[in-house]
Amino acid sequence: MNFKEKLLRTADINKSWLCVGLDPDMGKLPETLPKSIDGISQFLKEVIDATKDIVCAYKPNSAFYEQFGVDGISLLKDIIDYIPKKIPVILDAKRGDIGNSSRMYAVSAFEHLNVDALTVNPYMGYDCVKPFLDYKDKGVFILCLTSNPSAADFQKRLVNDDSKAAKMIYELVAEKALSWNDNDNCGLVVGATSPSELSEIRKSIGDDIPILIPGVGAQGGDLEASLKAGGNSNGQLAIINVSRSVLYPSNKDDFADKSRERAMELVAQMRALLF
C-alpha cells in the first residue's frame, strides 16, 4: 500500500483529516513529567495513545528532535516506531540538496526512520526532489506557499513566463509538482493563513495531490476555510496539521485527556463538514 492509499484509508476509518504535529517543547511539558528526553517520550506517547483513533496522520518536525543532539534523533526514531503502523507518519524536515545528497536524505527518512512521507524544499529544482519521488510508495510534500509572514520574500514574486500569463513562484512550484507526479506520490505544503491562494492551488492541481496545511490554531488559520479551500472535489486530501494547540492545552496530569478533547473539537468540525 502506498502513502496516499494509507492516508486515505486512515482518514476514512478515523473520519478525520487532522494531522497532529509531534513537536516536543521541553518548556511546555506537563509539570508532572520530568524535563528530560524520557519525559518527552512519555508525553508524546500518551498524546499518541489519546489521539490515534481520531487522526489521519502524525507529523513530527525534525528540528524539534535535532535540538537535543544525538539523543533527539534516538527519540525521534523511538516515537516514529511507537506510532501504530496503520497511521501514516509525515516527517517534516524540509530537506533538499543536489541529487547525490538528496538520495542520502531519502535513505535517512525512508529507510532508517521508515516514515511514510517527507517534506522537501523545492528551491534547488527537480533533480533535488527526484531522489525522494523515486521512492514510489512514499509521499513527498513539496513546500509551496508557507504560513510565515516572510513567505512573500520569494514565494510570492511574480515571474515572467514568455509563453503564458505571469505567475508567482509558488504557483510555478504547484505546476511543477503536478508535472513531477508520475508516481502519484507528490504532495504540497500550503499554509492555512492563505485560504484564497489555497483554493486557487487546489483548482490548479486537480483532485489527486494531497495538500499538507499547517497554520490552523497557534498561527491563526481557520479550520473550516482551510478544509473547503484545500479539499478536492470529494472533500479529501486537505491534511490539517495542528501542533501546539493540541499538544499543550494543559500542563497538569490531565494533559492527554485535554489533548484528545482539543483534537476532538477540531475533528467534530471536520465531521460536520465532510463525513
Add this chain to the structure above:
Amino acid sequence: MNFKEKLLRTADINKSWLCVGLDPDMGKLPETLPKSIDGISQFLKEVIDATKDIVCAYKPNSAFYEQFGVDGISLLKDIIDYIPKKIPVILDAKRGDIGNSSRMYAVSAFEHLNVDALTVNPYMGYDCVKPFLDYKDKGVFILCLTSNPSAADFQKRLVNDDSKAAKMIYELVAEKALSWNDNDNCGLVVGATSPSELSEIRKSIGDDIPILIPGVGAQGGDLEASLKAGGNSNGQLAIINVSRSVLYPSNKDDFADKSRERAMELVAQMRALLF
C-alpha cells in the same frame, strides 16, 4: 572571534581558499579500511590530518551522515570534534523552517554540533533565516545559485519588480542577503558551474560577504575562473569546496597521501594566483 575572522585567519595562515567537503561514501572507502562507521571515522580523520595545514575550512554534508541513522549523527559529532579548533567548520545541511523551528535547527548546529557556519535555504524568506543570523559569531551561507542542472527551475526565473530592472530569483536572494547582513555573518552559496553569474553576484554584494563555491572537480567547475569570479577585490572570501576528488583519489592504503597531493595541486594553483 567570529566566523569570518576565523575563516580569514585560517586562509591567511594556510595560504589557501580550499574547503574540503567531508562527505563519507562507504562504497568508496579505501579497501584497507573496514566498511563500517569506524572505518569511515578512521578514513576522515586521516584525511583531516593530511590536509589541515592547507585548507581554509572543512565542510561536512549532513546528508552523508544522516544516511547512517543515529550512528551517523554520532559520527558527525565525532568528526567535527576532531577538526582542530582553529579551522572553521561549515555544516552543509541546507536547513530552513518557520522561525520557531529554525531556532531549533540553529541550536542543533551551533550549540550541539558546535560548528562555525551552516548552509540554509532561503525559500521561506527572512523570518526563517533570521534565527540563524541571530548567532552573531556564526556564519550563515544562504543558497543563492546552486551547481545542479535544475537550479534553473526556480532560481533562474525572471522576477517582475515594479521599481527596478527585472532580476532573477537568485539575484534577489543575493540582494536580500546583503540587506540581512547586520551582524556581518551572511554568506552565499554559488556554484562553480556558473562563473559569469558568480562574477555578477560578487559585484552586486561587494567585498564583505564570503561565497561558498561548490562544483569544482567532480561537477566540472573551473578553479581559476571560480577564484577570479568569486573573490573580492583583495582576492579573498571565495571558498572553493572540493569533496570527491580530494577524498577519493586512491582506494589503497596511500589514500591520505594521495588526498594531500590532490589538495596541494589545487592549493598550488590558488597560491600562484592569490598569495
